Amino acid sequence: MYGEWPVTEQQHAPEPGLENLLSEERRFPPPPDLAAHANATSDLYAWANADRPAFWAEQARTLLTWSTPFSTGLDWSNPPFATWFADGELNAAYNAVDRHVEAGLGDRVAIHFEGEPGDTRTLTYADLQREVSRAANALTALGVGTGDRVAVYLPMIPEAVITMLACARIGAPHSVVFGGFSAEALYSRILDAEAKVVVTADGGYRRGAPAALKPAVDEALAKGPTTVGHVLVVRRTGQDTAWTQGRDVWWHDVVDTASDQHTPVPVNAEHPLFILYTSGTTGKPKGILHTTGGYLTQAAFTHLNVFDLKPETDVYWCTADVGWITGHSYVAYGPLVNGATQVIYEGTPDTPDRGRWWSIIEKYKVSILYTAPTAIRSCMKWGEQWPAAHDLSSLRVLGSVGEPINPEAWIWYRSTIGGDRAPIVDTWWQTETGAIMISPLPGVTTTKPGSAQVPLPGIAADVIDDETHSVPNGSGGYLVITEPWPSMLRGIWGDPDRYVDTYWSRFKGIYFAGDGAKKDEDGDIWLLGRVDDVMNVSGHRLSTTEIESALVSHEWVAEAAVVGASDETTGQAVVAFVILRGDAAGAALPADEVAAQLRAHVAKAIGPIAKPRQILVVPELPKTRSGKIMRRLLRDVAEHRVVGDATTLADSSVMDLIAAGLAAPKA
Ligand code: WTA
Numbered sequence: 001m002y003g004e005w006p007v008t009e010q011q012h013a014p015e016p017g018l019e020n021l022l023s024e025e026r027r028f029p030p031p032p033d034l035a036a037h038a039n040a041t042s043d044l045y046a047w048a049n050a051d052r053p054a055f056w057a058e059q060a061r062t063l064l065t066w067s068t069p070f071s072t073g074l075d076w077s078n079p080p081f082a083t084w085f086a087d088g089e090l091n092a093a094y095n096a097v098d099r100h101v102e103a104g105l106g107d108r109v110a111i112h113f114e115g116e117p118g119d120t121r122t123l124t125y126a127d128l129q130r131e132v133s134r135a136a137n138a139l140t141a142l143g144v145g146t147g148d149r150v151a152v153y154l155p156m157i158p159e160a161v162i163t164m165l166a167c168a169r170i171g172a173p174h175s176v177v178f179g180g181f182s183a184e185a186l187y188s189r190i191l192d193a194e195a196k197v198v199v200t201a202d203g204g205y206r207r208g209a210p211a212a213l214k215p216a217v218d219e220a221l222a223k224g225p226t227t228v229g230h231v232l233v234v235r236r237t238g239q240d241t242a243w244t245q246g247r248d249v250w251w252h253d254v255v256d257t258a259s260d261q262h263t264p265v266p267v268n269a270e271h272p273l274f275i276l277y278t279s280g281t282t283g284k285p286k287g288i289l290h291t292t293g294g295y296l297t298q299a300a301f302t303h304l305n306v307f308d309l310k311p312e313t314d315v316y317w318c319t320a321d322v323g324w325i326t327g328h329s330y331v332a333y334g335p336l337v338n339g340a341t342q343v344i345y346e347g348t349p350d351t352p353d354r355g356r357w358w359s360i361i362e363k364y365k366v367s368i369l370y371t372a373p374t375a376i377r378s379c380m381k382w383g384e385q386w387p388a389a390h391d392l393s394s395l396r397v398l399g400s401v402g403e404p405i406n407p408e409a410w411i412w413y414r415s416t417i418g419g420d421r422a423p424i425v426d427t428w429w430q431t432e433t434g435a436i437m438i439s440p441l442p443g444v445t446t447t448k449p450g451s452a453q454v455p456l457p458g459i460a461a462d463v464i465d466d467e468t469h470s471v472p473n474g475s476g477g478y479l480v481i482t483e484p485w486p487s488m489l490r491g492i493w494g495d496p497d498r499y500v501d502t503y504w505s506r507f508k509g510i511y512f513a514g515d516g517a518k519k520d521e522d523g524d525i526w527l528l529g530r531v532d533d534v535m536n537v538s539g540h541r542l543s544t545t546e547i548e549s550a551l552v553s554h555e556w557v558a559e560a561a562v563v564g565a566s567d568e569t570t571g572q573a574v575v576a577f578v579i580l581r582g583d584a585a586g587a588a589l590p591a592d593e594v595a596a597q598l599r600a601h602v603a604k605a606i607g608p609i610a611k612p613r614q615i616l617v618v619p620e621l622p623k624t625r626s627g628k629i630m631r632r633l634l635r636d637v638a639e640h641r642v643v644g645d646a647t648t649l650a651d652s653s654v655m656d657l658i659a660a661g662l663a664a665p666k667a
């Protein structure tokens with residue numbers, strides 16, 4: 001099963017002191033040679049501001065190929081339910097693959113695949129067209145029709161992208177589930193989406209060894225009745241695999257033998273392209289729904305302009321897994337719609353050694369790298385000798401995504417990886433936004449370490465206070481999006497009310513992202529992290545409530561409270577406080593053993609990524625008189641700070657009890 005980034009000792013990552021960060025020498029103008037030939041120029045902002053829907057309609061027309069041109073742009077007559085280009089028809093896979101082949105680019109490499117053991121595969125756009133067509137024919141033969149959902153639980157191998165595109169080709173929304181999620185998490189997602197087929201693999205390579213995947217699918221489907229008729233299995237590792245006759249089919253039996261001719265099914269611009277589950281503030285993950293035309297427009301526009309992609313010459317590499325939105329928009333869709341050549345790497349950055357990423361960049365002459373601050377901080381810790389041993393001079397644009405990047409990591413990324421040459425684009429967005437929303441443009445923006453800076457052309461974002469007023473420069477508040485955008489989520493699968501409640505109710509008619517942010521003196525935006533009960537661990541979203549539910553589902557646990565504590569490497573780390581039942585067997589065990597068992601339990605319920613870094617057994621939890629757990633105080637404890645104002649507690653001695661319990665020697 002997939003592991004997480006190495007979780008290490010904790011240290012509070014200081015919230016950036018704005019004064020220090022805004023000093024003149026910490027500004028980096030765009031490189032003149034890049035600016036001279038950049039895809040995006042500063043006049044885009046004015047053009048987009050003049051008429052946002054018209055700007056996006058123009059992007060949709062120029063970046064995509066439509067089988068039926070649209071005549072309507074944005075329809076915002078029934079907010080917060082938007083449609084974009086609703087009377088147009090297109091096919092996402094045709095846009096990502098076929099049209100490039102038709103344009104004579106069939107021999108261009110679409111994917112350089114590098115397996116963790118060192119095996120490689122090269123897929124040109126013509127190869128991809130054949131593979132996607134075969135997979136589309138095979139899925140159809142397995143009973144998948146337009147509108148049916150397909151669950152995808154695969155390692156980072158070409159078949160992941162091929163499957164997503166094959167689904168898009170027949171108009172069957174995919175629901176990709178990250179391979180690091182447990183059987184239980186997979187099961188609930190299969191149920192919610194009512195998936196007809198699951199596509200998986202025997203396993204994948206991770207940290208130098210094969211890690212099984214199919215057993216989790218078997219376990220998920222054994223939990224109860226589902227709508228799944230078939231499991232399509234890629235042979236990747238050759239591990240022994242249990243087999244359910246009639247249900248399970250091998251990819252090499254049904255896909256490799258299928259016809260490589262297939263006509264893409266044109267769908268309406270608002271036809272669902274995919275569902276992707278993400279953690280919210282409640283226990284149940286939300287199926288974020290994205291549709292076809294608007295999503296592809298913004299994925300393609302941002303990929304082209306934020307990374308300054310030159311499809312003829314660039315080699316692009318996004319290190320995200322397709323199990324996350326970044327892997328959807330910036331591995332599967334954006335790059336391929338733009339005809340890019342990209343690298344896909346299966347494994348971890350430290351296998352066989354800590355220079356693996358840098359050797360991949362050198363080998364394929366990667367020119368655009370898109371990764372997460374957590375990865376950058378890990379590499380920083382491993383030391384400069386690893387990147388220094390490789391030629392990274394091909395890099396010309398660096399991207400960051402998923403969590404706030406601390407200025408130290410930003411500077412290291414720029415100097416050690418980017419040779420003080422390549423501009424950094426710190427891109428803010430979410431599963432819900434579908435594509436990048438706030439980011440510098442590499443040929444336009446003078447960058448500031450640690451700031452995502454400006455809404456992209458065509459995007460209207462603001463920082464507001466509790467009363468919905470835009471805050472003045474130099475102040476903080478809530479990050480909101482004030483106008484609809486093409487790749488916005490169209491809803492939560494099967495739950496329209498929750499969509500309205502979650503995103504559009506805190507500030508009426510305004511999209512609230514859940515993030516806190518500041519505007520500096522220039523009006524540039526600095527992200528300050530989540531203001532709700534969502535944690536961000538290694539750039540992955542986790543819900544405190546979901547982990548608390550997992551903990552209390554263990555028979556030993558009476559009550560649990562979870563907080564995200566600052567962590568030097570992973571941004572935040574999960575810290576859990578639990579009260580054990582008096583009569584529980586665990587109450588007699590040493591605290592370390594209890595913690596180990598409960599961590600394993602969370603891994604089983606959600607996945608290894610959700611395992612608490614630390615579990616503290618406590619006699620009480622701090623609660624207000626109305627019974628609400630005061631997580632703020634627990635965060636103080638978890639971050640080894642002096643505990644803040646506890647006067648609103650029902651019982652103010654609780655914090656002393658907790659502190660005393662923590663100080664006491666372990667049994
Ligand atoms: C956080 C990932 C600061 C933020 C694309 C957001 C960021 C959540 C940045 C969405 C950034 C993402 N700077 N914070 N550049 N990018 N975030 O849905 O808290 O997995 O709300 O999408 O990640 O996470 P998600």
